């Protein structure tokens with residue numbers, strides 16, 4: 360199974376990716392994780408990326424695409440499939456991904472778009488709290504610490520990340536929606552777009568996804 364995950368900040372993409380990865384046994388290709396791994400491993404592409412990161416610049420599309428291609432080439436024959444997370448980010452990258460997969464005799468089964476409304480995402484993100492000492496995550500209403508403002512695990516102080524404020528979140532959502540629109544159109548045109556309403560929370564999203572997976576399986580057999 361080859362899936363592309365698309366979802367705005369706060370839609371719950373990370374939670375779903377974690378569950379999916381185990382359930383389907385696919386390679387989870389997360390751009391952020393891969394970048395960290397390549398840098399840590401000191402690979403040729405890792406060193407190249409490190410230079411961009413250290414100079415405070417963005418890693419160019421072409422480099423990211425090359426990194427993804429490298430990962431696909433080395434795993435294409437193991438039959439596990441993929442879940443792409445954080446890639447493609449532009450319609451050019453969506454075209455590149457199609458090409459990479461075709462070259463390796465593979466194809467995307469579907470792109471999963473987790474649609475979430477601002478009303479739902481805002482409290483999810485503004486309520487997040489992080490431990491200063493150990494990085495543990497909490498949420499004021501969904502997952503509060505036992506003692507307000509104090510980490511259960513290590514007793515450290517909890518704080519709100521600077522970009523988890525209402526204004527920044529609204530901006531991030533607008534940017535995300537604008538940049539994702541062409542990618543959504545790309546998969547829609549291929550008849551491969553599946554949309555899930557992510558407002559209902561993790562359990563509802565998972566059950567909707569299971570329905571989609573069984574439909575896709577049926578179509579294949």
Ligand SMILES: [Zn+2]
Pocket residue numbers: 490491492493494495510511512513514515
């Ligand atoms: Zn802590």
